[in-house]
Every structure is written in structure tokens, then in C-alpha cells.
Amino acid sequence: MPHTLNGRTIAILATDGFEQSELIEPKRALEEAGATVHVIAPKGGTIRGWDETDWGAEVAVDLALGQARPETYDGLVLPGGQINPDKLRLEPEAVAFVRAFFEAGKPVGAICHGPWLLVEADVARGRRVTSYPSIRTDLKNAGAEWVDQEVVVDQGLVTSRKPDDLPAFNAKLIEELAEGRHHGQRRSA
Numbered sequence: 001m002p003h004t005l006n007g008r009t010i011a012i013l014a015t016d017g018f019e020q021s022e023l024i025e026p027k028r029a030l031e032e033a034g035a036t037v038h039v040i041a042p043k044g045g046t047i048r049g050w051d052e053t054d055w056g057a058e059v060a061v062d063l064a065l066g067q068a069r070p071e072t073y074d075g076l077v078l079p080g081g082q083i084n085p086d087k088l089r090l091e092p093e094a095v096a097f098v099r100a101f102f103e104a105g106k107p108v109g110a111i112c113h114g115p116w117l118l119v120e121a122d123v124a125r126g127r128r129v130t131s132y133p134s135i136r137t138d139l140k141n142a143g144a145e146w147v148d149q150e151v152v153v154d155q156g157l158v159t160s161r162k163p164d165d166l167p168a169f170n171a172k173l174i175e176e177l178a179e180g181r182h183h184g185q186r187r188s189a
Contacts, residue, residue, distance in 0.1 A: 005035035005177055008074040013065070013097060013117075015041050017083025020049030020056040021163045022111050026077050029170035035177070038062040038073075042091055050081045065093050070100035075177045080112020080132060080162075089120035099123060105181040109158040109173040111165065115139055118157075128154040130161050156182030 010030050014023055023039070030037050041047045044064040049056035070076075076098065078085065088094040098121040101108050110118060115131040116138065118124040125143030130152045139146045151160045151168040156176050160169035176182070 005030060005033040005174065008034070008177060009036045009038065009072065010075045010077060010177065011068065011070075011073040011097075012037060012039050012077045012079065013041075013088065013094060014039060014047055014059075014079050014084055015043075015087050015091075016048050017050050017081050017087060018047065018059075018079045019081035019084070019112055019163060020051040021166060022079035022081065022114070023049065023059060023077075025163075025166045026079070026109065026111075026170055026173060029174060030077075030177070033174045033178075035074075038068070040065055040068045040097075042066075042088075042094065050083060065091070065097065068097065070097055070104065070106075073101075073106070074180070075107040075173075076101045076109070077173065078108065078110040078114035078117050080110075080114040082113050085113045085116040089116055095120050105156065107156040107158070107173070107176040107179070107182065109169065109176070111160045111169050112162055115144075115159055118142070118144075127157055128152055129157070129159040131159060132161055 041061040042065045046058040098117050102123040112132045119142040128145045136146045150165045158172045
């Protein structure tokens with residue numbers, strides 16, 4: 001692998017209803033690149049994925065959100081699925097967790113409906129992003145420049161549209177995480 005993430009710890013923030021491939025595949029790619037990956041959710045135990053058209057597998061939660069500290073992580077991944085980010089954006093702790101990564105200049109990856117959390121955390125303004133097409137207007141209204149591309153990188157923020165984009169998303173995510181902090185990643189004023 002051209003980029004190594006040995007010694008890096010990455011958070012994946014999710015809850016019930018995450019798109020299964022959008023959590024499982026980035027987690028596997030990050031671990032194969034040498035990262036330690038923690039699944040963080042509002043509650044401990046397990047969370048259940050959505051696998052395209054029906055409920056999927058359960059994934060173990062490594063840490064409940066109330067115990068997670070953004071400063072202990074080198075980057076953040078926000079899987080999509082329509083249910084997952086819609087539930088998380090109603091959790092003030094989850095929104096604050098996302099915002100903290102931007103304030104620290106740490107890389108963030110968001111795929112599909114995951115960028116809804118960028119809107120809620122007020123970190124989309126002035127950023128070039130992509131997402132699932134149904135949330136395009138939400139991102140534009142939040143001040144983002146939305147484009148229809150497989151993967152978009154903007155100062156440490158990696159976004160993609162859908163599960164078909166996972167190979168490109170994972171590759172760019174690993175690249176940005178290997179680069180580390182990005183001064184331009186900071187939250188817009």
C-alpha cells in the first residue's frame with residue numbers, strides 16, 4: 001500500500017441504519033493500511049446496518065459517543081445510509097464531535113448521505129463536496145459548492161456519492177489521513 005497509517009487511530013461515527021458497505025469497506029481499507037479504527041455510536045453494544053434494501057448485519061461499537069474524545073483520533077469517517085446521518089444530526093454530541101475534527105484541521109471522509117452531518121455541524125460553507133444527489137440542495141443551501149463526481153477532496157475533506165464510489169473514496173481517504181492535519185480543513189467562519 002502506497003500510504004501507511006501505522007500509528008493512526010481513526011473514528012467512524014455511525015448509528016443504526018448506516019449503509020453497511022459504507023462502514024465495513026472503509027473500516028477494512030483503513031485497517032489494511034495499518035490504522036486502528038474505532039466505531040463510535042451514541043450507545044454502546046452494537047449498531048445495525050442497512051444493506052441496500054433491508055436491514056443488514058450488526059457491527060460492534062468500540063466506544064459510546066459520550067466516552068469518545070476527538071483529540072484522541074487522527075481522522076473521522078462518516079458513512080451514509082439515509083437513516084444513519086438523519087438520526088445522528090439530531091444528537092448534539094454527534095454534531096459537536098464532527099465539528100471538533102474540522103476545528104482541529106483533521107481529515108474527514110463523508111460518503112452518500114454522510115455529508116448531512118457537515119451541514120448540521122456548519123462546516124460545509126465554502127467547501128467543494130459531493131454526496132448522494134438527494135442532499136445536493138441541502139449542501140448548496142449550507143454554502144457548499146456541490147459537484148457530481150466520484151470523489152472530491154477539499155483540504156482534507158473527502159466526499160463521495162454512493163457505494164459504487166467506495167474504491168475511489170477509500171483510496172483518497174487513506175491518502176488524506178496519511179498526510180495528517182490540513183490547515184485549510186478548519187471550520188468556516
